[in-house]
Every structure is written in structure tokens, then in C-alpha cells.
Amino acid sequence: MKLYDFTLAPSAQRVQVYLAEKGLEVPTEQVNVREGALFAEPFASMNPFHCVPFMALDDGTVVAESMSICRYLEELHPEPPLFGRTAAERAVVDMWLRRFELDGFTPLLHALRNHLPNFAGRVVPGTRSDLPQSEAMVSRGKEMADVFFGRVEPHMAGNGFVAGPEFTVADITGFFTLRMAYALEMDVAGSWPATHAWFEKVSARPAFQI
Known part of the structure; x- marks a missing residue:
């Protein structure tokens, strides 16, 4: 198998952190x-969504999307478990992954791509187009994240990690969600202190020193 990566991409960094936490290479x-x-061959045919990361398996199968890659690797290397040990734990981890990805990560990703000048002409991941950047998308993304973090804050005040007492992949996605909020100058520390404290704790883990 081979992982196709771009070190600076947040989605690729999610897999990098996962590998480091698992002790895998x-x-x-x-x-x-x-x-x-990614728009040239052979990559365009391998991954027509033109995004990193993606992984080519030994049988020719191509797996894209950060958490899909991590799930595949988890099947091969279940220890230490980062998707939960039991059926209930795995369901809770998946629940928090979906919450962070749908209500936090995605709105903030689009806010950043509509805000930063270097994303002009490629506001939709994996594309090149004349679709203009939109300040309304920036505002709405931050507003959606504001609602989401307000719902997360009481949970984080009573839990060591996103999905409970143990570190999981939900914390990896949560970390990169919060990092985008800081990049957009949202007042995380002032508005959601428990969430900010969790972010600081996770940031200190060796796997996150990327």
C-alpha cells in the first residue's frame, strides 16, 4: 500500500496524527x-475528487477521505484502539466524529476557503473554478460553529476527551476543527473555556507536533 499525502493539508494531517498515535509507518x-x-495523471484517474489524502492498496483499490483511511488501518492494526473497543464505544466515537465533521469541521473549512486569499479560484476542495469567494460563507460558517461549540462546551466540561475518558479519532477531528476556529480568530478561550482546555491538552500530545 502507499499513502499519497501533502503535509500541509489539514485533512492529510489527520491521517498523519492517527499514524503517529498508533505508532505506524x-x-x-x-x-x-x-x-x-492531482489534476494530472496518474493521480487524476486514481482519485477523481482531486483531494489528499488517498491510499492505494496492494490490490489496486484506492481509498480516499481521512477517516476512511484511518478505519481501514484500524482494521489491520486494532491496537491501541482509536475507534473504540466495544460496539457501544465505537458507536459513540462515530457519533462524535459525525457531529464534529458535519457541524464544526465542514462549516469552518468552507469559511476558511472563502476567507484566505490563497484559496481564490478553488473554494471547493479538489476543484479549480471561477466560483468567487464569499464573505457570507465566512460569516455563516463561523455562526454555525459558534452554535456547535456552544453545544459541545457542557460535554467537554465533564469529559476528558471528546468521546469519553479515552483519546480517540474523534479528538483528532476535534483538534483540527478547533484549529480552524482559532485561524478565523474566533474567541474559543473566552467563549468555551472547557473546550479550549481540552484543545490545549490534546495539542501537547507528541503525535500533534507536526
């Missing part, structure tokens, strides 16, 4: 996303 090839390498 996989063959990796860096792909220059900024120069459009």
Missing part, C-alpha cells in the same frame, strides 16, 4: 497539491 508519497499535481 506506511509508505508515503508527497503530492504537490499547490502545483495542481
Whole structure:
């Protein structure tokens, strides 16, 4: 198998952190996303969504999307478990993954891509187009995240990690969600102190020193 990566991409970094937490190494090839390498062959055929990361398996199967790659690796290397040990734990981890991805990560991702000048012409991940950046998307993304973090805060005040007492992949996605909130200058520490404290704790883990 081989992982196709771009070190600076947040979605790729989610897999990098997962690998570090698991103590795994996989063959990796860096792909220059900024120069459009994903739109040229062989990458365009391998992954028509033109995003990193993606993984080519030994039988030719291509698996894209950060958490899909992590789930595949978890099946091969179940220890230490980062998706939960029991059926109930796995369901809770999946629940929090969906909450963070749908209500936090995705709105903030689109807010950032509509805000930062270097994303002009590629506001939709994996595309090149004349779709203009929108300040309304920036505002709405931050507003949606504000609602989400307000709902998360009481939970984080009573739990050591996102899905309960143990670190899981939900914390990885949560970390990158919060990092985008800080990048957009949202007042995380002032508005959601328990969530901010959790972020600081997770940030200190060796796997996150990327």
C-alpha cells in the first residue's frame, strides 16, 4: 500500500496524527497539491475528487477521505484502539466524529476557503473554478460553529476527551476543527473555556507536533 499525502493539508494531517498515535509507518508519497499535481495523471484517474489524502492498496483499490483511511488501518492494526473497543464505544466515537465533521469541521473549512486569499479560484476542495469567494460563507460558517461549540462546551466540561475518558479519532477531528476556529480568530478561550482546555491538552500530545 502507499499513502499519497501533502503535509500541509489539514485533512492529510489527520491521517498523519492517527499514524503517529498508533505508532505506524506506511509508505508515503508527497503530492504537490499547490502545483495542481492531482489534476494530472496518474493521480487524476486514481482519485477523481482531486483531494489528499488517498491510499492505494496492494490490490489496486484506492481509498480516499481521512477517516476512511484511518478505519481501514484500524482494521489491520486494532491496537491501541482509536475507534473504540466495544460496539457501544465505537458507536459513540462515530457519533462524535459525525457531529464534529458535519457541524464544526465542514462549516469552518468552507469559511476558511472563502476567507484566505490563497484559496481564490478553488473554494471547493479538489476543484479549480471561477466560483468567487464569499464573505457570507465566512460569516455563516463561523455562526454555525459558534452554535456547535456552544453545544459541545457542557460535554467537554465533564469529559476528558471528546468521546469519553479515552483519546480517540474523534479528538483528532476535534483538534483540527478547533484549529480552524482559532485561524478565523474566533474567541474559543473566552467563549468555551472547557473546550479550549481540552484543545490545549490534546495539542501537547507528541503525535500533534507536526
